Structure formats: C-alpha cells, structure tokens
Amino acid sequence: MSQSPRFDRGHTDDLMSFLAAGPSPYHAVATAAERLEKAGFRHLAETDAWDGTSGGKYVLRGGAIVAWYVPEGADPHTPFRIVGAHTDSPNLRVKPLPDTGAHGWRQVAVEIYGGPLLNSWLDRDLGLAGRLTLRDGSSRLVNVDRPLLRVPQLAIHLDRTVASEGLKLDKQRHLQPVWGLGHDVRDGDLIAFLEEENGLERGSVTGWDLMTHPVERPAYLGRDEEFVAGPRMDNLLSVHAGTAALAAVAGGPGAADLPYIPVLAAFDHEENGSQSDTGADGPLLGGVLERSVFARGGSYEDRARAFAGTVCLSSDTGHAVHPNYAERHDPTHHPRVNGGPILKVNVNNRYATDGSGRAVFAAACEKAGVPFQSFVSNNSMPCGTTIGPITAARHGIRTVDIGVAILSMHSARELCGDQDPYLLANALAAFLEG
Secondary structure, X not given: OOOOOOOOHHHHHHHHHHHHHOOOHHHHHHHHXXXXXXXXXXXXXXXXXXXXXXXXEEEEEOOEEEEEEEOOOOOOOOOEEEEXXXXXXXXXXXXXXXXXXXXXXXXXXXXXXXXXOHHHHEOOOEEEEEEEEEOOOOEEXXXXXXXXXXXXXXXXXXXXXXXXXXXXXXXXXXXXXEEEEOOOOOOOHHHHHHHHHOOOOOOOEEEEEEEEEEOOOOEEEOOOOOEEEEOOHHHHHHHXXXXXXXXXXXXXXXXXXXXXXXXXXXXXXXXXOOOOOOOOOOOHHHHHHHHHHHHOOOOHHHHHHHHHOOEEEEEOOEEOOOOOOHHHEOOXXXXXXXXXXXXXXXXXXXXXXXXXXXXXXHHHHHHHOOOOEEEOEOOOOOOOOOOHHHHHHHHOOEEEEXXXXXXXXXXXXXXXEOOHHHHHHHHHHHHHHO
C-alpha cells in the first residue's frame, strides 16, 4: 500500500535553492550539513572517539559527507539502508599557477575537470568558488557569485570552417577565461583578489581548490513550467533528494522503530574515477559504517552481519530520450522526464543493478506511490558508470543504480522535469524506511 507523499512541488523549489548554494562540492556538503543540523543531526569529528548513542550524526571530509540515523535500541548487527550520490560536477578548475594572459588580456589558467560539454562553457558569465587553505592550516569557503570570468568564443568571421565542420576546441588553448586587462600579469593576482574579497590578510592563503561556475540562476521553463534548468543537477539533484529523505525519515513518527539504519553517503570525485580519500573508491564509507557498528558494542561478526543485510541505492542522473537524437537510445527503453525515477541496468556491470535489486527498488516505489522507468544503453553505444559498482565491489554491499532522467548531461546547464526531483525523494524516503 502506498503512503502519503512527503514531498511535492515545494521540494523542486528547494532543489533550485540547493543548486545555487552548491557551486563547489565543499559548498554542497556544507549546505547539506546545515540542513541536517536543523533536523537534529550532530557533527562527529573523525579524530574523536565515537559513542553508540542513538540519533542523527554526520561526518564531513572535504567535498564528501556521510550521515546516518541510529534508531533507539538498534543492535550492533542492524543493517544499513544507504542512499549514495556524488557532489562533484564537470567544470573548469584553477591551476596551481593561476595567473596568465596575453595581448593585454588577463586570464586565469584552468584545467578541465571530468568530461564537460566544453561548448556549453563558452560565452557564459562565470563566478569562482571553492576552498582556500590558510597558512595556519584552517580552510575558508569562498564564492564569488557574480560575473567575473568568461571564456570568449571566436567570432565566426575568423573561422568560417565552424559552419561546415563544426566547432573544434583545443582544451589547452581555447578554454582559458578572461577576467581583466593589463600587460603586467603578476603571479598572485587571483589569490590576492580572493584574499581581499574575503577579508583575509595578504599572503595568508597557501593552498586552494577553486573552480568556475555559471552564475545564472536555476529556473523553471516551458509552456507550463514543467521543466527545470540549472547547473550541477548531475549530481546535486540526488544529494538534495537524499538529504531531504534522510531528514524526513529521521524526524518521522516511526524513527525509533526503524528496522534499518538509514544513511546518506555523498562522495566527491565521481567524475574522474572516485579514487580519492573522499571518493566512493576510498575508505570513507566503510570506515564510518564499521565505526558505527563498533561504537554500539559490535564485533567483526556483527559488522559482517550488518553489511550482509545492507542495500545501497546509487542515485545519479541518467539520460532521458532526446527528441532530436532518439536513435542514440535503446529502441525499447525511452525514459521520459516527469515519468518517475529510472532504474539503470547494464549486464556488464557498468551499473550494479540485478534482479534482486530491482525488486527492492520496485517495492520502495510501490510503497511511496511513485512510478519508475527502466534505462539501458543502446548496444552500439558505450555505457557510462557510477559509484554503484564501486560501492558493491569495495564493501560487498548489494547495490542498485537509479536516478532521474535529464537532458544535456555534463553541460554547464542541464534540464530535468519539475516532478521528477520530488518523485525521487519520495522513493528514497520509502527505501530508507525499509
């Protein structure tokens, strides 16, 4: 029997605020943590001793967050229900020596992160955000959320081949944004600018993790405003849904009697392979889950029992059928926007879903009263992948790959349906409850 939905169009309104507040993975997890704090969760430092008390807790590490809720009386071997997602998106990131330029233009040296649709970053007003590390070892989040940089496209008059051969961009030469004028390009200009912007002493910044972001706000569009356009839907849409679902389940009337420990695990670095201390292929999730077991008096046997009963929904965006390129999709699998979340399947394990995982997700959607769709790639097209197979292989956890169907994946500005974000959140909440 389906339950009354927790989330409606207001969830999509809130998603747009979340997207705007998360121009970097560091900002995204800080925003998620702030929302969890308001729901009663408390921050745990990894360097502190943990206790086995019940309630909501979370760990922050760089651009990753793991949050969980321990019901009252949970046994050490109580299994987990995990929503997995990632916080990073393809973009242009600042190099270690950021100041460059030529012919009277001041530019910022950037490196390509992940696999962005490069043309979508041209002639777009860009801000700059990320993390500064100070001389004393502390860090500061920064966000210049106004038009600051721009990657100017070459006029067609100077390259007539674009009309016949298409746009060809050299990643080294053609993607360096402009941000000022001047022949004297001095080392430290950009960092000195950020120090001044943030009230920091000159020379106090010794390290940085900075990236560009489009400053245009997320927005509804379409005849009936049935679409949402915005940046970083891949994959802050899932991080937002997972955060909302976890907070709702932890604050629900049946929280004390949950049969599982609900978890949100939002990792960094999915777009470049997940191999980092904050990525899904790192030790963060396993370490947090094990410490939770041991803090509640558990043994290695309890840990093994808990992991054996655990299920993870790896939630990431997928491809809606494109009206102009329908032949690129599998002819019998055409996920549509506002058709509900998608179940992602690939028999070569690019996605982790199998038949038993499908049954878990189908049960959650039925309980939530949410429709779902199936996605497989066209056999002639290489299939992407997610944190799903990594999570399954690294931790021995049954994992199911799901998500929301979007258009323009890896563009600076992506597109989804207005209903799919809250349909996903309702399905995730039902899954976390068990």
